[in-house]
Amino acid sequence: MDENTHRLAMKASSDGDTAKPRKRSMARKAQESRILEAAEMLFAQYGYNGVSIEAIAEQAGLSKQNMLYYFPSKxxxxxxxxxxxxxxxxxxxxxxxxxxxxxxxxxxxxxxxxxxxxxxxxxxxxxxxxxxxxxxxxxxxxxxxxxxxxxxxxxxxxxxxxxxxxxxxxxxxxxxxxxxxxxxxxxxxxxxxxxxxxxxxxxxxxxxxxxxxxxxxxxxxxxxxx
Known part of the structure; x- marks a missing residue:
């Protein structure tokens, strides 16, 4: 592999490494937005005391454990x-x-x-x-x-x-x-x-x-x- 080819390969690898965290960040933001939208709707309908963390997770289409990964408490x-x-x-x-x-x-x-x-x-x-x-x-x-x-x-x-x-x-x-x-x-x-x-x-x-x-x-x- 000549020097230019090696440099291009290294750059492509670096770009790929950068893209992965960016994709993960975008996916996380999308998931958080989904949870927040579900929580906003339920809190508006039933108030803070009338909503369980399980109900919010279900509304967002997630398990309770998965939701708590993003938001650790109600x-x-x-x-x-x-x-x-x-x-x-x-x-x-x-x-x-x-x-x-x-x-x-x-x-x-x-x-x-x-x-x-x-x-x-x-x-x-x-x-x-x-x-x-x-x-x-x-x-x-x-x-x-x-x-x-x-x-x-x-x-x-x-x-x-x-x-x-x-x-x-x-x-x-x-x-x-x-x-x-x-x-x-x-x-x-x-x-x-x-x-x-x-x-x-x-x-x-x-x-x-x-x-x-x-x-x-x-x-x-x-x-x-x-």
Whole structure:
């Protein structure tokens, strides 16, 4: 074997060795996503205490032993589900980072984005709501570390808009509480809303209607034009 052939053979061997861990990593991530999806659905339906590790494994199509290889306990898995939901919320919902250059455009983007999360991840929203109702025993510290700094930035932004005379002098905290409550209700109480509207489940058009309504009353309520 000449030198060039030997070098090519060594490179191919090295590439193959690198590809194997990469494939294993991708397979692991796919398996973890499967487990997290199953856990999110069951935790949303039955709560933390109402779900067994065996039920989650069965829903994910795995044995209990195999599932515990990825998530060694129910509490660990539950915490992972919660933090995934919260990370998505925080990353997507920071008011300061919303598109637009006016208070109205940023608030509209914030409201519609939050409503879209309720449409796409209703189970995650329900789990988060149940956790908060029970005093946030699993994620209180995580909320303090991750959510509060982002919220402080958003509160400061709203206060600056008020100081600059761009919107009415409303309480920024209650503004955010109202947005969270009105958008998350379409996830947390979707069954009730669908029942009242004589539907089996909410449709995309229902969320679009809700978006138009919520942006109208919230923007008008803080003195902004649509």
């Amino acid at each position: 509490e660990y898995l539950y915490h992972h589900v919660l933090t995934n939901v919260l990370d998505l919320w925080i990353d997507k919902m920071a008011l300061f980072e919303q598109a637009g250059d006016t208070p109205a455009s940023k608030l509209r983007s914030y409201i519609l984005g939050k409503l879209e999360l309720s449409r796409l991840r209703p189970n995650g929203s329900k789990i988060f709501a149940n956790e908060i109702i029970n005093g946030a025993p699993h994620i209180k510290e995580y909320l303090q570390q991750k959510l509060l700094p982002k919220l402080d930035t958003d509160i400061a932004l709203v206060k600056q808009w008020i100081t600059d005379g761009l919107m009415d002098p409303v309480d920024p905290y209650h503004l955010f509480f109202s947005i969270w409550a009105t958008t998350q209700t379409y996830a947390d109480f979707s069954t009730q809303i669908a029942l009242v509207m004589h539907k089996d489940s909410l449709e995309t058009t229902d969320y679009e209607d809700a978006g138009r309504f919520l942006t109208h009353i919230i923007l008008k309520g803080v003195g902004l034009s649509e």
